[in-house]
Amino acid sequence: MNSKSLEPNCCVAYSVVVPVYNESQGIDHCVHQLIAVMESLGEPFELVFVDDGSVDPSLSILARHCAQDPRIKVISLSRNFGHQAALFAGLQHARGKAVISMDADLQHPPELVKSMVELWRQGNEVVYTVKQAAKAFSPVRRFAMWCAYSIIRRTTGLQIAFGQSDFRLLDRAVVDVISKMPEQRKFLRGLVSWVGFKQVALPYELADRYAGSSSYSYWKLFRLFFDGIFSFSIVPLRTTLVLGFLAASLALFYAVFSLTAVFLGWRVAPPGWLSTTMVVLFLGGAQLIGIGLVGEYLGRVYEETQQRPVYIVRRRIGFDALDDQR
Numbered sequence: 357m358n359s360k361s362l363e364p365n366c367c368v369a370y371s372v373v374v375p376v377y378n379e380s381q382g383i384d385h386c387v388h389q390l391i392a393v394m395e396s397l398g399e400p401f402e403l404v405f406v407d408d409g410s411v412d413p414s415l416s417i418l419a420r421h422c423a424q425d426p427r428i429k430v431i432s433l434s435r436n437f438g439h440q441a442a443l444f445a446g447l448q449h450a451r452g453k454a455v456i457s458m459d460a461d462l463q464h465p466p467e468l469v470k471s472m473v474e475l476w477r478q479g480n481e482v483v484y485t486v487k488q489a490a491k492a493f494s495p496v497r498r499f500a501m502w503c504a505y506s507i508i509r510r511t512t513g514l515q516i517a518f519g520q521s522d523f524r525l526l527d528r529a530v531v532d533v534i535s536k537m538p539e540q541r542k543f544l545r546g547l548v549s550w551v552g553f554k555q556v557a558l559p560y561e562l563a564d565r566y567a568g569s570s571s572y573s574y575w576k577l578f579r580l581f582f583d584g585i586f587s588f589s590i591v592p593l594r595t596t597l598v599l600g601f602l603a604a605s606l607a608l609f610y611a612v613f614s615l616t617a618v619f620l621g622w623r624v625a626p627p628g629w630l631s632t633t634m635v636v637l638f639l640g641g642a643q644l645i646g647i648g649l650v651g652e653y654l655g656r657v658y659e660e661t662q663q664r665p666v667y668i669v670r671r672r673i674g675f676d677a678l679d680d681q682r
Contacts, residue, residue: 373446
């Protein structure tokens with residue numbers, strides 16, 4: 357079953373939420389790095405690792421760390437639900453006054469947490485990071501990212517900065533609001549922007565991956581891009597109306613042109629199948645686009661009406677007995 361939010365623990369100042377999927381080669385180093393950084397803050401903390409259905413020894417390694425350090429908590433999901441669902445599970449289980457989310461591959465530098473905490477102490481309720489993509493990605497990928505972020509901003513009205521990632525700090529008030537949102541398809545960058553509160557950006561250099569290879573394929577990025585649009589905007593539906601008016605206008609223009617040509621005795625070449633085929637293909641393409649967009653939204657409405665949980669917890673490790681019964 358989907359876990360309900362756990363009550364915040366007044367003794368925990370900071371929670372670090374880390375989704376994990378097949379990170380056995382680098383998880384030990386990740387745990388050690390995070391503990392060193394969090395201990396330097398001098399306040400109580402917890403590390404909440406969410407195993408998103410790993411098929412390698414990641415879960416057993418995390419369970420070993422959990423047995424050695426009570427500050428480490430582990431949530432094991434019943435299967436791979438995806439990065440956004442795993443992050444959401446961690447947010448619902450985190451009990452700190454401030455919650456930091458980051459990836460386990462250490463491309464999100466743990467030492468940046470100190471700067472995030474300092475900005476939070478200054479009164480900022482959301483500290484989101486912005487990767488410096490000029491050095492991190494190839495020109496082709498930078499252009500694709502720029503297009504994706506620009507389209508999302510223009511269609512949704514959300515102020516999502518170019519290069520913004522899921523490496524962020526959220527105040528407890530923000531976590532409580534987001535944890536109660538019932539959407540099945542989570543686009544957390546959009547949700548964080550949508551809820552408001554006092555937000556500030558923190559730029560950073562994307563570090564090299566410590567070990568292994570990324571499991572976040574281009575297809576998953578493509579799906580995340582569409583989640584960002586379809587979850588916050590109906591502009592794609594309105595584009596079909598524009599296409600309809602455009603097609604009707606072109607058809608009317610062509611009809612007027614044809615009648616004028618006949619009246620004036622012009623020879624319109626070719627008079628046969630080419631012009632007809634172009635009109636039919638244009639109208640057919642516009643109709644298929646419209647049907648596809650309507651189907652995408654209808655499918656998401658269908659998913660919401662099913663009211664299935666965003667994730668399913670198979671096992672919790674390191675939480676107290678009361679928490680494990682929830």
